[in-house]
Amino acid sequence: xxxxxxxxxxxxxxxxxxxxxxxxxxxxxxxxxxxxxxxxxxxxxxxxxxxxxxxxxxxxxxxxxxxxxxxxxxxxxxxxxxxxxxxxxxxxxxxxxxxxxxxxxxxxxxxxxxxxxxxxxxxxxxxxxxxxxxxxxxxxxxxxxxxxxxxxxxxxxxxxxxxxxxxxxxxxxxxxxxxxxxxxxxxxxxxxxxxxxxxxxxxxxx
Numbered sequence: 009x010x011x012x013x014x015x016x017x018x019x020x021x022x023x024x025x026x027x028x029x030x031x032x033x034x035x036x037x038x039x040x041x042x043x044x045x046x047x048x049x050x051x052x053x054x055x056x057x058x059x060x061x062x063x064x065x066x067x068x069x070x071x072x073x074x075x076x077x078x079x080x081x082x083x084x085x086x087x088x089x090x091x092x093x094x095x096x097x098x099x100x101x102x103x104x105x106x107x108x109x110x111x112x113x114x115x116x117x118x119x120x121x122x123x124x125x126x127x128x129x130x131x132x133x134x135x136x137x138x139x140x141x142x143x144x145x146x147x148x149x150x151x152x153x154x155x156x157x158x159x160x161x162x163x164x165x166x167x168x169x170x171x172x173x174x175x176x177x178x179x180x181x182x183x184x185x186x187x188x189x190x191x192x193x194x195x196x197x198x199x200x201x202x203x204x205x206x207x208x209x210x211x212x213x214x
Contacts, residue, residue, distance in 0.1 A: 027141040030145075046065065064088070068089075099131070
């Protein structure tokens with residue numbers, strides 16, 4: 009469902025994020041991000057003189073190279089355009105991200121390495137979002153390997169468990185997808201499923 013119709017208005021700013029995930033020939037994975045800020049009008053800038061309409065105020069790139077354990081092997085950070093001449097000077101600092109592992113606490117790990125004056129707000133913003141892009145990129149391959157493994161591996165806690173409302177450990181998704189880690193009332197869950205299938209309105213405990 010799309011947003012409701014907007015009142016009459018005039019565009020003032022556009023920020024675009026583009027994320028892609030790649031399987032590499034060497035067995036590693038590249039997660040790339042690109043971010044731009046543009047305005048539909050030109051305006052003066054103390055450091056760049058004049059920025060034309062639709063010319064990027066920000067134009068930034070990141071490439072993360074990770075393995076199947078979500079460990080960061082390499083990173084490239086590039087600032088092609090920024091509002092200040094000094095903006096690109098901080099990109100080498102993002103090498104501190106190498107060795108971190110994408111997973112719970114990723115945002116906090118980034119703050120500890122490249123937060124505040126040690127980094128760039130927009131590059132950190134991209135890195136934060138790239139965590140879920142990494143999961144979307146690797147998950148089908150990892151799930152297939154788990155299915156094909158013999159003997160079956162002992163279930164491990166899914167990284168997405170309790171990461172949001174949908175994936176809460178006592179919710180329906182956890183009950184059906186990760187029953188070993190479901191923390192809700194299993195009898196209630198079974199009863200709810202039965203009610204949906206039969207149309208019964210009987211409540212648990214009656």
